[in-house]
Structure formats: C-alpha cells, structure tokens
Amino acid sequence: MEEVQQDREQPEVMRCTEPRSHCSPIETDSLEAAATVSLHGSSPEVQDCGTEGPFPCKSDGIKSSSSTNGPSEPELQGPGGEGPSERASNTNEVERASDLSEVERASNLSEVENASKPSEEERLSNLSEEERVSNLSEEEMVSNLSEEERVSIPSEEERVSIPSEEERVSIPSKVETVSNPSDVERASNLSEEERLSNEVSAGEINGQSQPQGSAKEEEDQPENVSDSASTDNTLEDSSEFMVTVLARATLEDQGEGPPSGLSEASTPAQGPAPSNQDEDVTAESWRRHRKHVFVLSEAGKPIYSRYGNEEALSSTMGVMMALVSFVQSGDNAIRSIYSDEHTVVFMQQGPLVLVSVSCSRQSEQQLRGELIYVYNQIVSMLTQASINRIFERKKNYDLRRLLAGSEKILDGLLNLVDSDPSFLLSAVHCLPLASSLRDSLSQILQKAITPNLVFSILIAKNQLLTIVQEKTVIEDARLEPADLHLLLNLIGASSAFQAGEIWTPICLPLFNPDCYFYAYISYLDPPECTVCLLLLSTDKEAFYAVAECKRKIDEGMRTQNALRSIAKAQSYSASQVGVSDLRHFMYKPFDVPDNHRQLTQFTSPEMEAPYSSEEEKTRLLDLYRYMHSRIHSNSRPLKLIYHVAERETLLAWVTSKFELYTCFSPLVTKASAINAITKLLRWIKKEEDHLFIRSPPKYSTTPNPSKSSRGGTTDNGFLTLL
Template sequence: MFRRENAGDEGLLPKNTDNSFSTDVLEESSDFTAFLAGAELKQDDSSPSLAADCPAVSQSPSNHNEDVTTDSWRSRRKHVFVLSEADGHTIVFLQKGPLMLVSASKSHQSELQLRSELLHVYHQIVSMLTQASINRIFQHRKNYDLRRLLFGSERVLDTLLDVMETEAGFLLSAVQCLPLAPSARDALSQILQKAVTPNLVLSILLINGQLISIVQEKMVIEDARLKPTDLHLLLNLIRASSAFQTGEIWTPICLPCFNPDCYFYTYVAYLDPPDCTVCLVLLSTDKEAFHALAECKRKIEEGIRTHNALQCISKAQQCQVHHVGVAELSHFLFKPLDIPDHHSQLPQFTSPDVEAPYSTEEEQIYLMDLYWHLHSRIHSTSRPLKLLYHATQRETLLAWVTGKFEMYACFSPLVTKSSAIGAVTKLLRWIKKEEDCLFIRSPLKYSTTPPEARGFSNGRVQPNRQDKSDSSVLSLL
C-alpha cells in the first residue's frame, strides 16, 4: 500500500503556471499509458531464464479486468495495490502469530490507537481459545479457517467493538470503580477475603461493568497481577452472553495478559437475580473446584445479607458532573498515576455519567472521538504534550498529563484556556476530597495455598493448560 503525502505532490506531474494541468500534459499522459499497455516485455538472451522457477507472466491486456474472485487471480505470485486517500479511511494492520488483523477506520483515532483496538480483538479471541491452541492449529494446517472454532462468538467480538467506541477504560487502559463509601467497600472486601478455598486466585465483585471490590491471593506477585485488559475482556465475555445470567457458570477462561497459553477455571454467578447487575467472579487454578467455589459463593451471599450490602450497593450514587460544582464542566476523565506500587492494584479511572448534550449513543461516540483525538495528541510519539487546549464550535476541551494524573475535561463552548485551567483546579480539589470513594486504594489479600501446592510454581500462580476434557467457553455462546 502506498500512502500519498500532501507535501511533495506538486512535483510529481508537470503543471502550467496557473497551477492547472494542461490538455497537452493529459494527452501525453494518455499516450504514455497507451505505450505502456502495448509494450512488449523483452529479455536479454544472455540472462538466465527464470521460466522454470517462476509462474508464467501473461501480457494479455485482459488481465487488467480479471475477476478477483477467480482461482487464476488468487494463484498469481504477487499482487500490488495502490490506494489513494480519497476513501477517507485509515487502514491499519496487526500480525499476531498466524493471524492478521486489519482495521479500516473513519474515526479520529490514530494508527497507534487503532492498532491497540486490534490487539484487544486478538486478545478476546485468545481468551476463548488460548494462544497456544491457535499456534498449534496453524502449525498443522496453515489454511485452517478459524471461524470454525469461533462459531457462535460473533456477538462477543461485536460487543467488544461496540464498547470500545464508548467506554473510556479502553482509552485509558484502566478500570472504573463504583463510587462507594470506604467503610462499605471494606466490608464487602472482608466478606470476599473470608470466603476462600485452596487454589482460589482472584475474587471479583462487579456491578454493571464497574468494579466494586477485588481481593487476591498473596502469591499473585508483581509480574502476575491482573491487568486492565484482562478484566475488560472478562467483563465483555460475561456481558455478551446471556448464558451467564441463567445460574452458576463454570468455564475455562484465558487471561491473555496474565498468561496467553493457559486457562483459569472461572466461576461466575449473579447475586441479585432476576436483575443480574451484581456479579461475582471467582478464578481458580483447579479444574475440579466448582463445588468448593460454589460454597464460597454461598458464604459471600450470607455475608452480604448480614450486612445488607446489596441495598448499600444499589443506593450507591454514580458520580454526576454537577457534584463537582463547576458550572462550565460537561464531562471529564481522570486517571491517577501516583498510586504506591506496593498496593498492587489495577490502574483505575473515574468519570461521571454522560449527560446532555451527550446522552444518545451517537453523541457519546462523538465525545469519545474527541477524547481519542486529545489522547493521540498528548501521547504523540513524535511530539508528546503535557497540556492541550482544544476548541470546537460545540465545546472546549482540555487535556493535561502530569506525573500524578492524566485528565481530559470537556467544557461548554467559549470557555477560555485560563478559565478551563481554573475549572480543572477546582475539579482536582473535588477528586482529592472524594478519592477514597472513587478508587480502591488498598486492595485486600488472602493466603490459602502453600507455594509447593498444585497450581503454584516458584512463587508464581500458574493457570492450568487446557486438556482435551475441558469444555470451552465457546459452548456458552
């Protein structure tokens, strides 16, 4: 693929002094292309012949109109495509092992951002099949049609593509927590901490895609902690399949950023049927642990009833932009960067509910496009910025990155740069005041399994490799 740059095009073809192409030039160009079309390929007799090594090259003009769906077209040794920018798309390629992923986008995202989206799609496929299985399949059959294994997973991938359009967690590589009083969150975390069993690695409590609480086995060390991408993919898988709302589900799930070649055995159950908003996810390295984890769920439900925690969760108020007390502020994204490393917590962000004038899905995508644009400018590989002020006819935006935070704020139009910075200062004060409610500052841990026990090796959690008896998560879709 050739990319035409704006600068330098003027010297490619001769021009008249009035900057328009002359009739003579067009006629000469036509004569030249006609000459090329009728030219014969001549070979120096002294040159070695390649006829025995290469497919025959036909000079028939009919090749120009050959049907690209035919076997003869597909069998040709090489194809070269020349594209122009007139289509208005950015085309990005990503090769991961035997798979080639392609994005053709009309959005405002940069090539780096589009490539990140393709990587999420690849990781979602890996979460269902594992990377080792994919590589093994294509080592045996390079022309294998992977759609056969992914049959029924179309909704998972479609949902992923949809949520990446509107959810800021993918932009910021972070997860969002439900705003909750620290005492209530601590009580829920302690309930999870007490309901454990050998080889249980992670206990996660979620509501509508937001994190309520997470506790983890102490053996989950630095290079084996849960990554935001893994949680996003896990959430998307649960959200995309109605099977998870039917009862207790036990299925192998791969967390690609944790270990792309192995499965965790995952217990998923909603704690508030039939609403199905509060979801419990337990991950184990033991494929026979279903009944043990079901007992953990029973203990958690008992603890939640004792503390009346479901009512507390339902009453938790989602962050609203008017809580900040800045009249000009329409929306914001905030990600703290100064979290002590020993907390071993997931990167998190906070953001208010999207309100008018961005209430519809179309307007939310428009707003996210603006954030994607600011993000690409701030994190430009050629010219990174710390502060960016951007004004449109409909809104004014400010992006600001320091060693302590990354922020994107959207204001009403006509707000000046100095006014925007002053408003952001007020916003930062409000976030500092509410940070214990907005973020999980010190996640709890537990210890259930000695290092020499099954599932642990050299101090690291080792998910189990799928054997032939494992039922794939695809059976749920």
C-alpha cells in the first residue's frame, strides 16, 4: 500500500527510468526483463574498464529491455530502453564525478532519440560546470542557484525538476577541478573490483539460476509493491555481466513449487520463543515482510532469520547457498538478484553468507551496508578471528549455539536500521546540549580514569552525550560511528543492564575485528535508566578499577547536578529553525582536515507532524533513502536533487563540506526552498556548538600506557575454550 503511494509519487522523469514498475504482470512479452541476476558489475563503469568490448554488450542489454518494455511503456521517451532513457531523463540533475568518457557519454546520448533535453555539448560543458559550483562556498552556491533559478524555464509538465542543465549553462565556466576526490576514488575502486571479477557465461547462469532464483523471488512476492530495483536495475541491464532471468515464465511454470517445499520443511514453532521466531514461514504474511535478513554458514546451515524460525527455513537457505556456491564454482560471486518487487542482495563475509530480501525501495548499496551491520554485530559478540577459527575446524558447525540469546540483539539492530537514519548516514546522532554542560560532562569523565581505559562514553535517550578517548589509542585509530551504533544497539537490546553493573567482553569490529574490549555498562540514574555510562577497557581484570571510575563519575555528576541538566536536554523541533515550509532535515558535516579524527556526526530535528505516526516516519525515511541512493549511486552520483513527491518536496545536496537532506511542504517553490536552505545552513552554523560535539576530549590514562591499543587488546586465552 505504502509502496504504491510512493510509486505514484514518482515523478514522470523517474518513471522513465523505471519502466518495470509500470509493466503490469500480465504483459508477458516483458519476461526477460523481470528479473536480473547481477554478478560483479553493477554499473556502467565496468564497461569503460572491461576488457571485452563494452559497446556491443551494452547495446545488447538495451535492446533486450527495450524490445520488452517499449510496447508497454507509452511514457518512455524513446525505444532505447532503460540505459539511454535514464540518461535522458536525468539530464536535469546535477551530475557528480563521473568517469564515463566523454565519447561514451556522447554516444549514449545519441542513442536517445526523443531526448528533449539539452544537447550533448551542453551536457559536456556542464560537467565542468558542476565541479566549479561545488568549489564555491555554501552561501555562494545557494545564491548562484537562485540566480540560475531566475533564468531557468521550468520544464513543462515534469514534476521533478532539479535545477536543470540549461540553467547551469548560464554560469560562466571555470577550471575543472576534482572537488570530491573521495568519489572519484570510490568510483575507481569500484571499477577495479569489477575488473577483478571474471565474466561468467550468461547462458550458464541463466540456465541454472532461473528456476531457483526466480522461484524464490516469487515466493516472497507481495502484491502491491512497486519496483524496488529502480535505477540500479537499469544499470544491471546495461551491464555486460547482466543475466536475464525469465522470472514470470518460471512463475507460471513452477506455480506453487517453492512454497510447498517450504511447508514440508516447516516445523511448529518451538516453546516460548520470541514472537518473531514463532511466525509461520509458509504464511502469506511472512512473505509480505518488507525486509528479510538471513544469515547462514558456508555449509548452508541456517544461523539467523529475521522473521520465522531459521530451522523451518533450512530449505530456503539451502537454495540461497546453492545459488552462492554455483556462481562461486565459476570463480565469481553472486551479488544480487532483481525482480519486479524484490531485491535480493548476497554478501559473503568469511565463512558466513548474509542475504537480504527486500521490497523496500532501497538500493543494493544500502542493503549491502545493512548486511555489513548485521555481520559486524555478530563479530562484536564473537570476534572475527573466532568465527573463522570455528569454521576452519568444523565446516558444518552450528553457529546458533554461540549466538543463542543474541537473536534479540540482531532483531533490535534490524529494527534500528529501519527506523534510525544514523545507519543510513553512517554518522552518530548526538543529543543537543549546551556546550558548557557538554564540556563539564567531558571533564567529569576525563577525571575518572584508570590504566587501560580507552573510551568513556555517556549516552542519554539513545543518543550520544559525550565521548572521551585515550590519547594514544586515538592516535592509532578512531572509534567509527558504526562501532558506536553497535554498542548503542547492544545497550538498547538488553534490559538486564538496568539491574546493576555489567562487565562484558565486546569486540568493536571496525576498530579491530579480532580482539575484545571489556565493556563496563551502568546506568547513572536508576531506576529511570536514561543516562548510561559505557567504559571500555582493554584489561579483562579491570572490573573493580573501572567500577571505581564510575563511582567518581557518579560523584562528579552529583556535585554538579548534571543529571538534572541532562534530563532537561532534548532534541529540537524543525520549527526552531524559523524557516516556514521546512518540515524536517538531516545535516551531516564532513570532517574538515584539521580535526579529521573527529567522530562523524549528524543532526536532525524530531520528526513531528505530519510525520508523527510510525507509517509516516517510515515513509519520510524511505524518501530520504531514495534521495540518498541517488546521491550515492555508484554509477551516477549526484550532487543535488530537487524531488517533488506527492505529499512533500525534498531537496538533497552534497558538497565537500556537508551532506544535507531537507523535507519541505509540498507547496514550496524551488526558489523558496533554496532560500530556506541558506537560512538553515546559517542556523546550523550558529547552533553548531549546541548540536555537535566539537572536539572530543582526550586523556592519557598513564604516563606509560600499556603499549598499544590495537595490538594490546589481543586476548588469546579468551577463546581457547571455543
């Protein structure tokens, strides 16, 4: 239902890029395009660096999709199918560093017959244009944009109009500089990776994966879900590694095959398991879940399923493993499968295989990021070294034995991932606090230290208050937002913490995936339990010493009456910015070179009406996710998107200094939105000290600290019993 609405919100331009969402299932001649298995190679860049001639392959892909989609797609701008039409439709978006050669770009464009938008020359010249724009300061940029705005002729019936190419032509061109080196880097890394992957004979894959892959697709296919593959799907089509699967055909042929297979395997839910585990995996409702996540071992043993008992899903997981190992036998790796409604993303991490089956509209990249979170959460409990060791010794080890009791933590993580934008932005959300109060809290933490203490973290209402770090450790490595997210999830997932003081081994996978820290966790304000202290030590015997630190912190807080001040602190409302029409935003500043050791943070107001209900919150987050996926698209990264949705208007903008997502009321005009952003940026600048932790304080625990942070945490004796 919700998805359908979103589909409607899709502006015309977008529709062109996603022809499949319009193919009604009955139109049988669009069979081939229904699902694609993509192997290493999800972007057109591959073609630039691929050893095989890229163009023939590409045009093949285009041909097949156009022949299928063309007839049923009156809105399509041309018979060129997805590849070119996407290009055409996106001409009014600002493009970011794209390493398509100009020649190719031009040739692609020429394929677009009805491309009504700017000419190739304009396009090419604009490339340097944007680079220039991004070098301007924020204010300048905004004013430039509004300048363009005045010049521009808004494109007729199109509801999405991103400051278009024509508009930008009006700005005098300047030197082309790479404003966003990281993007270029990313892109080139990617193509590196793609190059590494071997080509697999399309026919082979097709033959094999067809029945299994598509069958699986079918079985969890809800009715009213719009195309989740969107842009990426399009890209797959033009990729030389693209394999087309006759999903619909198999549906008809196989009918109820897979579900019945499932029902054989399903067992009655066992005992007093949590409700998620109780679910009947043969039920329609199970298939309709928005996002499934499965974890299995390389031997195909089920380890975790977000919904339903993983035991009951062993045959489904068997199919997944069969897909993975079949492609592996061709010296390749399966990355994703696309169908009308679902995106299936595969990820192998050491001996574990993680699979996400999603009908949310998220990009493959985003889903992959979420799977990495799941993997890292498992690592945080067991360490990568021990997982690898266990499976080295015994291939068919049942990891559930070790993860027993942790399902809740994984469930909690997946719920957080769905509801908390921190994961999307890979940044930490900290609670707005007067900088003087934050400083005094940091000082309290800084005073209560003991040897081998590495991080002191203060959390309130699931948001960061302050973090204090050991100097030498921080010179060595930094605490990644992702690690902090895992810690926050761990704290949130266990009510047991509220009982007393916890001392537990925990691994920070991004800091060091093979070693344990020892975490001391305790609430400072029992029985309310809102302010949580987290102390991380490298010494497993340090409990009493670390507990003593907590006493000192307790005392310090009491003398300064800090708890009461913290209780008063709360998130802010978008209306405080004083910009009408601005409903919500997310602002993530990038690290500036001189304090690049700082934790990546973002700020965002409370979601208020009309986004107060859960469904509306999810809807807004979905829109943000969509914007994010366009901005961070591997193949066509964008800098600026102005997106008119049905019930709101969004504007996302990324520069070298920040990443910003804003949501306005639907009646906002482009000019006023840009004006609002200028005001918003000024407001954020003014409130900076309040919204962010400006410089995380450091301390030195001993004049002669235990030799190293990274290496020093190694704990060999710990897992010998495993």
